[in-house]
Amino acid sequence: MQVHAFxxxxxxxxxxxxxxxxxxxARQAMxxxxxxxxxxxxxxxDYLSRNFRVAFDSTDTVEFIELSAGGTVAAVYKGSNLFELAAAEAVKWIGQDATPAPETEGGHTYTFPDLELSLWRSQVSSARRREGWSFQTVALAKWGYFNGA
Incomplete structure (x- = not known):
């Protein structure tokens, strides 16, 4: 199976x-x-077995892009595949560039409003390579989507 690094x-x-x-x-790009x-x-x-999602606003322009872990995509942020990092490591890695918003969902979601970037996982676990050990989705949005501007 080919993995596409984005x-x-x-x-x-x-x-x-x-x-x-x-x-x-966007269709031409994909x-x-x-x-x-x-x-x-x-x-x-959706593209790549629903692992690459593109959402459009009311003017039909891209406002949100989401990658899902599952084998066909890698979400690469500054040289690291976020799906291969432990959740705490991913938050720390992105946190070098922006402070995450206060976490309110028990470790399931981390949002970085200044970057308009969000990380999500359905379960929380610190056991290496178990479900919940790493994030399942990485989302990027246009200005104002996560930060409310």
Missing amino acids: QVVPHVGVGPVKLGMSRQE AGFGEMQQGRNSQEE
């Missing part, structure tokens, strides 16, 4: 998809990654 760049985008792109531009699948609603489109 660079996560705050305020810019993930891999070939940039925040603010039109729906058509054309080499297989068929598009309809997301949970008409404002979302």
Whole structure:
């Protein structure tokens, strides 16, 4: 199985998809990654076995990009695959660039409002390589999505 390493760049985008792109531009950017699948609603489109999700705002421009762990994608932030780091290490790694918002969900979600970046996991575990040891999704959004600006 081929793993696609996508660079996560705050305020810019993930891999070939940039925040603010039109729906058509995003589709063209993802054309080499297989068929598009309809997301949970008409404002979302999925690629790579639903491991790469693109969401559009009311003007049909990219406002949110989410990568999900599962074998076909790597979420690379400044040289490290966030899906391969322990959750605490991932928070510390990104925390070199921004302070996370106060965590209110028992370790399930960490948001970095200044970067418009969020990490999520369904379970919390410190046992190495167990479910919940690392984050399951990495999301990047346009300015104001997470920080309320």
